Amino acid sequence: MLSGVVIERLCIAGVGLIGGSLALALRAAGAVGEVVGTGRRSEPLERALALGVLDRYELEPARAAEGADVVLLGVPLGAMRPVLAALRPGLGEGTVITDVGSAKGCVVADAEAVFGALPARFVPAHPIAGTEKSGVEAAFPTLFRGRRVILTPDRHTDGEALATVRGLWSAAGAEVVEMGVTAHDRMLAGTSHLPHLLAFGLVDMLARSPDHDEIFQYAAGGFRDFTRIASSDPVMWRDVCLGNREALLAALAAYREDLERLTAMVAAADGDALEAVFRNAKRTRDRHLHIFEK
Amino acid sequence: MLSGVVIERLCIAGVGLIGGSLALALRAAGAVGEVVGTGRRSEPLERALALGVLDRYELEPARAAEGADVVLLGVPLGAMRPVLAALRPGLGEGTVITDVGSAKGCVVADAEAVFGALPARFVPAHPIAGTEKSGVEAAFPTLFRGRRVILTPDRHTDGEALATVRGLWSAAGAEVVEMGVTAHDRMLAGTSHLPHLLAFGLVDMLARSPDHDEIFQYAAGGFRDFTRIASSDPVMWRDVCLGNREALLAALAAYREDLERLTAMVAAADGDALEAVFRNAKRTRDRHLHIFEK
Ligand SMILES: NC(=O)c1ccc[n+]([C@@H]2O[C@H](COP(=O)([O-])OP(=O)(O)OC[C@H]3O[C@@H](n4cnc5c(N)ncnc54)[C@H](OP(=O)(O)O)[C@@H]3O)[C@@H](O)[C@H]2O)c1
Ligand SMILES: NC(=O)c1ccc[n+]([C@@H]2O[C@H](COP(=O)([O-])OP(=O)(O)OC[C@H]3O[C@@H](n4cnc5c(N)ncnc54)[C@H](OP(=O)(O)O)[C@@H]3O)[C@@H](O)[C@H]2O)c1
Numbered sequence: 001m002l003s004g005v006v007i008e009r010l011c012i013a014g015v016g017l018i019g020g021s022l023a024l025a026l027r028a029a030g031a032v033g034e035v036v037g038t039g040r041r042s043e044p045l046e047r048a049l050a051l052g053v054l055d056r057y058e059l060e061p062a063r064a065a066e067g068a069d070v071v072l073l074g075v076p077l078g079a080m081r082p083v084l085a086a087l088r089p090g091l092g093e094g095t096v097i098t099d100v101g102s103a104k105g106c107v108v109a110d111a112e113a114v115f116g117a118l119p120a121r122f123v124p125a126h127p128i129a130g131t132e133k134s135g136v137e138a139a140f141p142t143l144f145r146g147r148r149v150i151l152t153p154d155r156h157t158d159g160e161a162l163a164t165v166r167g168l169w170s171a172a173g174a175e176v177v178e179m180g181v182t183a184h185d186r187m188l189a190g191t192s193h194l195p196h197l198l199a200f201g202l203v204d205m206l207a208r209s210p211d212h213d214e215i216f217q218y219a220a221g222g223f224r225d226f227t228r229i230a231s232s233d234p235v236m237w238r239d240v241c242l243g244n245r246e247a248l249l250a251a252l253a254a255y256r257e258d259l260e261r262l263t264a265m266v267a268a269a270d271g272d273a274l275e276a277v278f279r280n281a282k283r284t285r286d287r288h289l290h291i292f293e294k
Numbered sequence: 295m296l297s298g299v300v301i302e303r304l305c306i307a308g309v310g311l312i313g314g315s316l317a318l319a320l321r322a323a324g325a326v327g328e329v330v331g332t333g334r335r336s337e338p339l340e341r342a343l344a345l346g347v348l349d350r351y352e353l354e355p356a357r358a359a360e361g362a363d364v365v366l367l368g369v370p371l372g373a374m375r376p377v378l379a380a381l382r383p384g385l386g387e388g389t390v391i392t393d394v395g396s397a398k399g400c401v402v403a404d405a406e407a408v409f410g411a412l413p414a415r416f417v418p419a420h421p422i423a424g425t426e427k428s429g430v431e432a433a434f435p436t437l438f439r440g441r442r443v444i445l446t447p448d449r450h451t452d453g454e455a456l457a458t459v460r461g462l463w464s465a466a467g468a469e470v471v472e473m474g475v476t477a478h479d480r481m482l483a484g485t486s487h488l489p490h491l492l493a494f495g496l497v498d499m500l501a502r503s504p505d506h507d508e509i510f511q512y513a514a515g516g517f518r519d520f521t522r523i524a525s526s527d528p529v530m531w532r533d534v535c536l537g538n539r540e541a542l543l544a545a546l547a548a549y550r551e552d553l554e555r556l557t558a559m560v561a562a563a564d565g566d567a568l569e570a571v572f573r574n575a576k577r578t579r580d581r582h583l584h585i586f587e588k
Contacts, residue, residue, distance in 0.1 A: 130514065191509060191512060204571045218482065241565075245560055259553070267543060271532050271536055281494040281501065284506075
């Protein structure tokens with residue numbers, strides 16, 4: 001889809017924070033005709049109707065997909081495969097399929113399991129935007145504005161399908177980039193999946209400490225920000241850890257080794273070594289601040 | 295100092311973010327007469343004068359302390375001992391001494407090294423407030439408003455000195471609590487010192503990765519917040535790690551053990567166990583959110 005071109009009918013399977021925000025963004029941009037939702041229960045879909053996110057919904061995925069130009073998968077990674085299988089009978093010849101999953105290798109594997117191979121009209125995508133909230137009530141139309149969206153097409157990907165998915169995210173205000181599946185999964189393991197595991201782990205550890213009731217009373221802004229991502233959805237993050245297991249294990253191994261080195265520095269009271277690590281971290285983060293804050 | 299009573303002359307050794315913010319807060323509250331600064335070089339003290347933080351400064355610590363009702367140590371933990379020794383000749387019989395160090399056991403040890411024992415008029419203190427910025431330019435008068443300040447007096451602490459330090463922080467808008475040195479150092483190791491080490495460590499690790507230039511391009515808001523504390527001052531945090539070494543090593547040991555468990559769960563693709571940890575963390579953090587956000 002080039003700018004100005006409109007998706008006549010968009011089907012969203014999994015109308016939560018991400019799927020709902022995309023629908024709102026596309027509506028605001030006048031880039032979509034009808035938005036049809038589907039999900040496993042009617043209650044949140046009714047709320048999505050009331051919020052103006054959807055025009056209608058169908059509980060039967062294949063019926064929701066019928067006649068859609070684009071079908072977007074907005075479910076947690078663990079639900080991609082069954083939902084894709086349930087959508088399949090409703091997909092037309094030319095239907096473009098895309099997703100928003102936080103890991104890409106597992107989504108490609110799911111598509112392969114359902115279709116035998118990644119369909120040429122399936123464009124895997126991952127918007128680098130979100131909040132620790134979830135559900136359609138948390139959706140808002142500017143979530144993707146100025147954010148990056150990573151597409152991971154392969155050499156069989158259909159050019160028109162790719163252009164449609166690019167256009168869709170551009171219309172939502174995002175900057176679209178392309179990358180290989182492996183590079184995506186390795187980078188995101190480091191900048192997103194590992195930090196989530198570390199933050200969940202720290203809060204869980206403190207919650208199990210003997211003075212757990214008191215300890216949070218003395219936490220400050222640093223702790224609040226460090227642990228914000230530990231308020232994220234447990235199911236979504238369980239699925240990310242499982243879906244990006246290999247890359248996450250590699251990141252975990254490297255981090256645990258570093259933590260062993262840091263522990264040795266503290267044990268040896270090696271102030272120079274600690275200061276050098278802290279200085280490198282601060283310099284690096286300060287240099288990249290403009291990226292996160294744009 | 296009870297509310298309404300004014301500190302005639304306050305001496306601040308180390309006029310940075312914390313010392314400077316306290317001076318501004320006390321001035322705004324009309325709770326201080328003259329504020330005299332001291333430090334290791336004149337340049338930042340001149341800036342503190344220009345910013346209205348100080349009335350005057352003396353490069354010689356003992357001269358700055360002369361005639362002060364309260365002497366406040368605002369230097370990094372590693373500088374507490376030499377600065378205290380340098381201030382000593384200027385301290386009067388009734389001078390109240392206090393500090394703002396992020397760990398308390400090492401400050402008590404510094405005072406013991408300089409005076410033989412913790413003076414009855416030395417009230418160790420730690421404001422649970424700060425930012426990742428440092429220097430007097432970053433100081434602002436509302437930094438402590440609604441925040442907690444922990445005092446760690448012992449059974450020899452002079453009642454009047456304690457009341458003065460309580461009054462000083464109350465005037466700055468803080469809520470004052472008392473606690474034992476060991477409890478303070480253990481709790482803060484968990485909620486502040488360990489998270490700082492984890493965040494510094496993560497950014498340092500990513501900075502050393504082969505795709506370090508690219509990797510930060512794909513970091514989102516979760517990463518920005520998780521690593522905000524990795525933009526903190528390397529010297530201050532080196533000193534905290536050394537100053538609270540024992541408690542930090544205990545927290546590190548517990549955390550590394552948990553990370554081993556989490557790694558095993560990911561390796562075994564044990565989704566139920568991961569989800570249980572994430573759920574406990576989310577529940578705990580959400581329950582305590584009102585504390586961090588007040
Ligand atoms: N949140 C982020 O920061 C973020 C960022 C980038 C990408 N992502 C990715 O975006 C996707 C959705 O995340 P989100 O934050 O939008 O989550 P969300 O707000 O919880 O929405 C998830 C949606 O999927 C539905 N769903 C859940 N489990 C299902 C199942 N087993 N079968 C069918 N439908 C199911 C939910 O329906 P119910 O209402 O019935 O539960 C809901 O509509 C995930 O793949 C995630 O990895 C998230
Ligand atoms: N920042 C926080 O979040 C926070 C929170 C609670 C408690 N604290 C504690 O507050 C204290 C100060 O932290 P801050 O954030 O205010 O730091 P800061 O802004 O860097 O200020 C430190 C001050 O100490 C001076 N100083 C540094 N090294 C010195 C030395 N060797 N001899 C004499 N003076 C020296 C600095 O002078 P120059 O200008 O010459 O360097 C500066 O005036 C530390 O003990 C820290 O643990 C910090």
